[in-house]
Amino acid sequence: MTQPSDKHAVPKAGENLKIDRREMLAGSAATIAGVALSGAATAEQPAVPVDARDPLIRTPGNLGAAHSRRDGPLKVRGEAKFAAEHKFPGMVYGALVFSTIARGTIRTIDTDAAEAAPGVVFVMTHKNAPRLAPPEPFYATRTGMAGSSLPVMQDASVHWNGQPVAVVLAATQEEADHAASLVNVAYDVEDAVTSFEDATAGADVAFYAGRDLKYVAGDAEAALAAAPVSVDREYSTPQQNHNQIEPHAVTVAWQDGVLRMHDCTQGVDMSAITMAKVFGIDPSKVHLTAEYVGGGFGGKTLWQYHILAAAAAQAAGRPVRMTLTREGVFRVCGGRAPTRQRLALGADRDGRLTALIHTGTTVKIAHNAMTEPFTEASHHMYQADSMHLEVRVGIMDMLGNTFMRAPGSAVGTFSLETALDELAEKLGMDPVELRIRNEPDNNPTTGKPFSQRALVDAYREGARRFGWRPRSGQRLGRREGEWFVGTGMASAYYPYKRFGGSAARITLTDDGKALVETAGADMGMGTSTATAAVAAERLGLPYEDVDVRHGDNKLPGSIIAAASQQTAAIGASVAAAHAALVAELAALAPEGGALRGQPAAALKTVDGSLALAADPSVRISFADLLARSGQTSISVEATAPPPTEVSEWSMHSTGAVFCEVKVNAVTGELRISRICGVYDCGRILNEKLAASQFRGGIIMSLGMAMMEYAQFDERNGRIANPSFGAYYMPSHLDVPEIDVAWTGIPDPQAPTGARGIGEISMNGPSAAVANAIYDAIGKRVRDLPITLDKLM
Amino acid sequence: MAITINGRAYDAPKDVRVSLLDLLRDTLDRPGTKKGCNQGACGACTVLVDGERILSCLALAVQYEGRSVTTIEGLADDDDLHPLQSLFVEHDGFQCGYCTPGQIMSAVALREEFKRGLPSNISPDLQASPERSRAEIKERMNGNLCRCGAHNGIVDAIAAYVSEDNE
Numbered sequence: 001m002t003q004p005s006d007k008h009a010v011p012k013a014g015e016n017l018k019i020d021r022r023e024m025l026a027g028s029a030a031t032i033a034g035v036a037l038s039g040a041a042t043a044e045q046p047a048v049p050v051d052a053r054d055p056l057i058r059t060p061g062n063l064g065a066a067h068s069r070r071d072g073p074l075k076v077r078g079e080a081k082f083a084a085e086h087k088f089p090g091m092v093y094g095a096l097v098f099s100t101i102a103r104g105t106i107r108t109i110d111t112d113a114a115e116a117a118p119g120v121v122f123v124m125t126h127k128n129a130p131r132l133a134p135p136e137p138f139y140a141t142r143t144g145m146a147g148s149s150l151p152v153m154q155d156a157s158v159h160w161n162g163q164p165v166a167v168v169l170a171a172t173q174e175e176a177d178h179a180a181s182l183v184n185v186a187y188d189v190e191d192a193v194t195s196f197e198d199a200t201a202g203a204d205v206a207f208y209a210g211r212d213l214k215y216v217a218g219d220a221e222a223a224l225a226a227a228p229v230s231v232d233r234e235y236s237t238p239q240q241n242h243n244q245i246e247p248h249a250v251t252v253a254w255q256d257g258v259l260r261m262h263d264c265t266q267g268v269d270m271s272a273i274t275m276a277k278v279f280g281i282d283p284s285k286v287h288l289t290a291e292y293v294g295g296g297f298g299g300k301t302l303w304q305y306h307i308l309a310a311a312a313a314q315a316a317g318r319p320v321r322m323t324l325t326r327e328g329v330f331r332v333c334g335g336r337a338p339t340r341q342r343l344a345l346g347a348d349r350d351g352r353l354t355a356l357i358h359t360g361t362t363v364k365i366a367h368n369a370m371t372e373p374f375t376e377a378s379h380h381m382y383q384a385d386s387m388h389l390e391v392r393v394g395i396m397d398m399l400g401n402t403f404m405r406a407p408g409s410a411v412g413t414f415s416l417e418t419a420l421d422e423l424a425e426k427l428g429m430d431p432v433e434l435r436i437r438n439e440p441d442n443n444p445t446t447g448k449p450f451s452q453r454a455l456v457d458a459y460r461e462g463a464r465r466f467g468w469r470p471r472s473g474q475r476l477g478r479r480e481g482e483w484f485v486g487t488g489m490a491s492a493y494y495p496y497k498r499f500g501g502s503a504a505r506i507t508l509t510d511d512g513k514a515l516v517e518t519a520g521a522d523m524g525m526g527t528s529t530a531t532a533a534v535a536a537e538r539l540g541l542p543y544e545d546v547d548v549r550h551g552d553n554k555l556p557g558s559i560i561a562a563a564s565q566q567t568a569a570i571g572a573s574v575a576a577a578h579a580a581l582v583a584e585l586a587a588l589a590p591e592g593g594a595l596r597g598q599p600a601a602a603l604k605t606v607d608g609s610l611a612l613a614a615d616p617s618v619r620i621s622f623a624d625l626l627a628r629s630g631q632t633s634i635s636v637e638a639t640a641p642p643p644t645e646v647s648e649w650s651m652h653s654t655g656a657v658f659c660e661v662k663v664n665a666v667t668g669e670l671r672i673s674r675i676c677g678v679y680d681c682g683r684i685l686n687e688k689l690a691a692s693q694f695r696g697g698i699i700m701s702l703g704m705a706m707m708e709y710a711q712f713d714e715r716n717g718r719i720a721n722p723s724f725g726a727y728y729m730p731s732h733l734d735v736p737e738i739d740v741a742w743t744g745i746p747d748p749q750a751p752t753g754a755r756g757i758g759e760i761s762m763n764g765p766s767a768a769v770a771n772a773i774y775d776a777i778g779k780r781v782r783d784l785p786i787t788l789d790k791l792m
Numbered sequence: 793m794a795i796t797i798n799g800r801a802y803d804a805p806k807d808v809r810v811s812l813l814d815l816l817r818d819t820l821d822r823p824g825t826k827k828g829c830n831q832g833a834c835g836a837c838t839v840l841v842d843g844e845r846i847l848s849c850l851a852l853a854v855q856y857e858g859r860s861v862t863t864i865e866g867l868a869d870d871d872d873l874h875p876l877q878s879l880f881v882e883h884d885g886f887q888c889g890y891c892t893p894g895q896i897m898s899a900v901a902l903r904e905e906f907k908r909g910l911p912s913n914i915s916p917d918l919q920a921s922p923e924r925s926r927a928e929i930k931e932r933m934n935g936n937l938c939r940c941g942a943h944n945g946i947v948d949a950i951a952a953y954v955s956e957d958n959e
Contacts, residue, residue, distance in 0.1 A: 072881035073873060075889030076896060078824020078864035085823035093818070173818060174809040245828040245836055245939050246890040294826075294890030295939050326829040524888030524940045692884050696941025724833035724937065732930040735943040 054575070055604075057683070057746045057753040061537045064744070066688035070529045070548070071292070071522075080292040084249035086262040088319035091251070092121050094309055095176035096324070097166035097183045098331045099158045102717030103192035103397045106156040106165060106185055113182040114168055119175030122316035123183070124167040129153040130311050132278050138270075138301060138403070139209065139369040142501075143558070145270035145302040147334050148367040148400040152278070152307045158187065160365075160399045161194075161718040162331030164304055167312045169320060177325075192397040194717035196338060199394035200361040206371035206393035213373055213393075215445055218386030220344075223355035227346025230355070231422040234342055235415040235782045237374075239710040239719075241335035242404055243729055244523075246294020247326055248303065248333050252310045253319035257281075259310055261288040266296045267560035269519045272553040274302050275310065291551035296523030297700070298403035298562065303333045330722030335710055336411070337362045337372040337401035343415040345423045351437045353384035358416065363396040370401055373408030377493040377763065378416055380652050383440040398717055403562065405700055406762035409493055414704075414784065417490035417767030422780065428473030431489055431771070432459050432656075443650035451649040451749040454680045455491070458656040458743060462489070462678035465739055466658035477776040483662040485673070486776025492655030492679065492764035496747070496755040497565040498643040503557030504573035505637040506535070506581050510626045512608050513545045516577075518570055520550040521561040525758055526689040531570050533685055534752055538578045540606035556637050564653075564756030567685065571751030572640035578605070580638040585610045588625045588634075594618045645749040653755045655679035657698070657764035661772040668788035672702055672769065676739040677761055683746040683753035690757055694740040697761030703730045705766035707785050793857040797822070798866025804854045812856055813837045813848040816863060824864040824893050828937070835936035838894040838901075839863050845901035847935075864893035867900065876900060879949040887940035895936045899950045902932050906954055924954045 056063070074080045099106075111123040134151045136144030150159055158165070166183045170176035193199050206213040224230055251262040259279065265271040268288050276283040293300055309322035324332060339362045346355035358378040364371050375389040404410070424431040436456055442449050462468070468489065469476055477486035507515040516535045520527050528548040536543040549555060559569050582600045589595035595603065595610060595618065604613045611619035626634060645651065659675040677698055684690045707728040711720040721727045740761075746753025766784065773791065774780050781790045794801035797820070805815055813830070816839075817823045828836035830849045837848040840862040848861075867874040876896055879885070886892040906928075909921045914931045922928055929950050938946065 068881050068884065069886075071889065072886075073877075075886060075892050076864075076873065076877035076880045077868060078826075078893040080889050081823065082826075082890065084827075085817070087821060172807065172810070173814055174807055178809075243939055244888070244890070245834060245937060246826070246888065247828065293888065295888045297939070323827070326831065326833075524886070526887070688884050692887060692940075692942055692945060695944055696887060699941035699943065700939075723831060724829040725831060729937065729939065730941075730943075731935075731937055732933045732943055732947065735930075735941075737926075737944055 056537060057748055060683060062543065063533055063537050064684055064687055065533065067529055067533060067543065067686055068688065069526055070532065082246055082292050082294050083251060083262050083264040083290065084321055084323040086251045088251065088253040091319040091321055092169045092171060092316070093173040093176045094312060094320050094322035095168045095180035096164045096305065096308070096328055097180050097185070099161060099163040099165050101158055101187045101189050102161040102194050104158050104187045104189040106158065107188050108186045109166060110184040111166065114179040117175065117179035117182055119171040120168060120179045121171065121318060122169040122312060124153070124312045124315060125165065126153050126155055128315065130315055132307065132311060133280060135274050135278050135302065135307060137368050143270050143273040145267055145274040147301060147303050147402055148365060150367045152304050160397060161716055162399055164308055164332065167308050169312055169316050169318065192717055193395065194397055195714045196363060199363045199396040200392065203361055203392040203394035206391045208371040208373055213371065213375060213391035215379060215387060215389040220355045220357050220386040220388040223386040224344050224346040224357060227354050228349055229423065229426050230344065230346040231419050231426065232344035233419055233422070233782055234340070237339045237411040237414060237784045239335050239338045239712055240404060240704060240708045241330060241710050241727060242297040242299035243727065244295030244297060244299060247324045247329050248300065248305060249323040250306050250309050251321045252313050254314055257285055259286045261286065263288050263290045263306070264293045264300050265290050265302065266293065266300045266521050266523060266562055268521060268551060268553040269558040270560060271302045275306065278307055279310065286553065288553045289551055290521060293521060293523040296561065297405045298407065299333055300523060301402065305332050326724060327722040330719050331399065334400045334402035336404035337364060339372055339374050339411050341374055341415045343419040345419050347423055347427060351427050351429050351434045353382055353438050355386050356382065356384035357388045358412070359388060359390040361392045361394060363394050363401070365398060365400045366395050368400040370403060372401065372411065374412035376408040377413045379445045380443060381416070381491060381493050382438040383444050387445065398712070405697065406494060406759040410701065410704065410762045413490065413493060413763040414766045417764065418770045418782065421488065421771040421774065425473050430470040430472060432463055432468065432470065435459065435491055446650055448650040451651045452682065452745055452747045453652065453654060454743045454745050455654040458654060458678040458680045461741060462656035462658050462676055465678065465741060466676040468658055475775050475778060482665045484665055484776040485660065485662050486772045486774065487658065487660045488768045488771025488775055489656065489658045490764040490767035490771060492657055492677065492760050494564060494653045494760035494763060496568070496646065496651035496653065496750060497563040498568040498572060498646065499560065499565055500642050501558040502569035502573045503637060503639040504570065504577040505556045505635060506577045507633055507635040508581065508622055509633040510623050512623055513547065514539055514541055515547045515549065516574060517549045517555045518559055518573060519553055519555040519557050520559040520566055520570055522550055523561060525561070525693060526686065527561070527566065529689060530567060530685045531574065534571055535574050538574060541608055557639065564758040567754050567756050568751050569640060571754060575751055576638035576640050577636055581636040582610065584634060584636055585625055588629045589620060590628065595620060649749050651747065651749060651755065653679065653681040653760045655760055655764060657768045659765065659768040659772050661769055661776055663773060663776045663791055668791035670706055670773070670786060670788060670791060672734070672736050674736060675765065677764070678741045679757065679760055680743040680745065681757045681760060682750050682755035684742050684744050685752070685754050691740050693757050694761040695738045697759060698738055698765050699730050699735055701762050701765035702734065702769065704784060705769040705786055706734065707787065709785050795853065795856045796860040798863060804857045808852060808854050810853050811849055812839070812851040812853045812861065815853040816848065822863060822865055826890055826893055828891065835898060836891050836894040838897040838936065840897060840901055843901065843904060845898050864897060867896070876949065876953045879952050883945045883949040883952070884942065885945035885949040886942045891936060891938045895933070895938065895946055898933060898936050899953060902950065903954045905932070924956065926951055929954065
């Protein structure tokens with residue numbers, strides 16, 4: 001059945017500024033770590049979302065084939081157009097002026113020199129900016145996509161060091177940049193909270209994603225004190241930044257009342273709706289495309305620069321291209337918040353955990369809904385007799401922190417997995433064996449059955465591939481010349497998520513080809529390539545005959561490429577659209593024929609035909625069906641059922657990481673010489689692209705381990721290294737050849753059997769590196785990054 | 793004097809502040825060359841000038857009058873991909889594709905550097921022809937950052953491209 005697109009019928013904007021728990025998403029029945037943005041099961045729609053009898057789960061056909069990226073030829077030619085590469089007639093270039101204080105008020109802002117500078121067409125400050133509603137932040141409402149709810153250039157107040165205080169539009173980027181340097185701002189400075197200690201003193205338990213970040217089972221402190229073997233350690237992780245190589249950018253034009261945006265967002269529909277609410281226009285009056293996005297990792301959402309570009313374009317009556325400078329990205333687009341964690345483990349002599357305590361603090365701003373949930377993995381990984389998991393959050397005057405690849409679990413697994421290594425040493429037990437002994441039968445905190453979990457297989461396969469030498473409390477590190485060599489391992493974890501509201505449209509044409517359309521995004525994961533394979537398999541068409549469109553808010557559904565959930569969301573949408581298509585095709589079957597009047601469940605699509613499921617030789621080709629109906633194409637749209645699978649099952653991906661490091665005896669230089677990851681993530685939809693995804697997360701985690709560190713100056717709240725010259729991240733010389741593998745066991749509860757793979761490999765390597773360093777030199781480093789000064 | 797870009801002559805900009813990168817992207821609307829950091833730290837803007845790789849963000853366009861610039865758009869003939877472009881697709885040497893033009897242009901120049909016997913920082917013998925090893929490739933490609941983590945695929949593609957069998 002064709003469902004008309006009613007995607008923009010959304011609830012009214014809240015008037016809220018500050019986010020508090022009452023204003024955040026309620027009704028989180030279908031949530032796990034990440035909230036289900038919408039679509040918990042309702043009385044009217046109690047559908048079981050994913051059919052465990054789905055033939056695609058049992059017989060995947062060509063799924064998994066190593067197709068090359070569909071957009072590959074375009075990208076290697078430099079012809080894929082990114083946000084800042086679109087042009088409008090009469091377009092001008094934008095530049096931003098950033099505040100230099102963390103909190104206070106603009107006393108005077110002198111724009112005379114800037115306005116008089118060559119090429120300048122408009123200078124915008126809080127004095128002349130259009131009146132705008134504050135944006136809705138991500139997780140605070142169903143469609144919010146902004147980094148914070150702070151009003152954008154509406155008054156003289158300054159909320160963080162780096163906040164945009166003026167926008168300059170000029171005929172060229174050079175003219176805009178120069179004029180921006182001529183804006184003079186004087187401030188009345190107010191006291192700001194810019195120290196982590198101050199911000200977290202007396203901090204409350206965080207409320208995030210619809211729940212308090214606190215879980216208590218039994219008396220963990222007493223169990224810890226009574227445990228014959230225990231570890232109790234403090235850890236810290238710094239702010240990290242996504243540092244996509246494409247700097248954030250947007251090209252905007254107001255065209256006959258429609259805001260046209262070429263953007264680089266991970267959620268085209270949510271970004272468009274959030275912009276519409278800010279400007280007080282109907283969401284149908286925003287047309288936002290983001291076909292190619294130059295890396296996302298959680299950071300390509302909606303930030304003040306989008307709103308400022310559109311506001312300045314409106315005020316100046318000119319289209320605007322706004323590309324953030326690299327410094328601008330650090331000033332305007334948030335990163336991962338710093339954390340301080342306590343990880344304590346108690347065990348009996350056999351290594352069974354009697355206490356698991358994972359508590360600590362982090363910081364956020366008053367105007368966002370994001371707390372780094374670093375206890376995430378501790379909820380789901382190991383069986384323990386008693387647990388105390390708790391995240392407390394303090395409010396800081398800084399740029400709003402945000403989601404970065406594997407929020408919470410990336411930094412939380414660092415402490416959990418290094419503490420386990422210490423415990424294994426004290427027990428005189430191999431760290432792999434320790435983990436296997438604490439492998440739970442059911443989810444250790446919810447008690448729900450696992451939909452599928454083969455972590456023990458991943459440990460064993462990883463140990464085999466890596467050549468892991470079991471140990472019993474002793475270090476096996478050795479010296480080779482001036483290098484100490486050591487090995488270490490850790491587990492990986494990431495939850496399965498699927499957000500509601502996703503939809504897909506399938507259009508079948510009389511040449512036997514299909515077009516699949518969703519409002520999904522592709523920041524490089526290979527969305528269109530994977531979607532084509534899934535749709536081809538469902539439709540019974542050759543892979544080459546399926547075309548895919550994405551990255552346009554006018555396409556069906558609300559799909560965000562976040563939380564590793566897009567593959568599941570699209571998979572469920574394509575399945576729903578396919579079921580609707582089968583019903584429509586059945587209605588076109590000849591009167592009196594074997595296919596006519598059959599329920600959709602008794603039919604399937606195979607080899608470009610509609611066929612009886614029980615006897616596929618009884619069939620009629622799509623072309624014949626269309627010809628009979630006198631149509632050249634048939635188009636069907638359907639919304640995916642609500643994600644009820646997560647309320648019935650414990651659905652998580654897991655993995656095992658093994659690595660070898662070298663530490664220079666003279667300089668402390670750290671090198672990663674070998675690393676291997678084996679993942680249990682359900683079905684793998686494309687071996688080639690999956691391998692790259694896994695490696696990408698491992699490399700970002702190596703960066704977290706070795707070098708990544710946004711230097712937040714606690715004296716003034718300013719990031720002191722806002723550049724690629726001073727914020728280091730892995731480069732070719734830092735990256736070894738990475739061995740990745742997977743169990744490939746389909747998840748019977750996930751659409752197409754696939755759980756999503758974008759983030760899990762971010763979790764584990766940093767701990768494996770720290771454990772390997774200990775094996776090499778006998779030093780435990782619990783404060784990231786592990787720079788060489790900590791190894792001397 | 794004009795600047796030759798992919799075989800065509802263009803006037804140098806009147807504004808001397810305009811970088812070669814902004815000339816390409818903004819003035820000439822040839823955005824295949826990417827701007828990642830605009831400070832010489834990421835390599836996304838790598839182009840060839842008379843066959844040598846340079847960072848076009850650190851190059852003032854007016855300095856390139858009389859020189860010949862090749863960008864990613866000038867690498868392939870018509871419908872065919874350049875061999876290295878094909879190898880990047882085959883070896884999956886990218887995800888988002890934003891650093892890719894710079895990686896490819898850098899590696900095209902790199903092969904010529906190997907052919908000319910230029911040593912790198914890690915070459916053990918400055919006189920001998922350098923080994924076309926993964927270690928040498930990584931050393932010579934280290935100025936081209938990739939954040940998606942396609943490094944293995946990038947090196948695979950370049951290793952295939954620079955191998956002497958491929959000449």
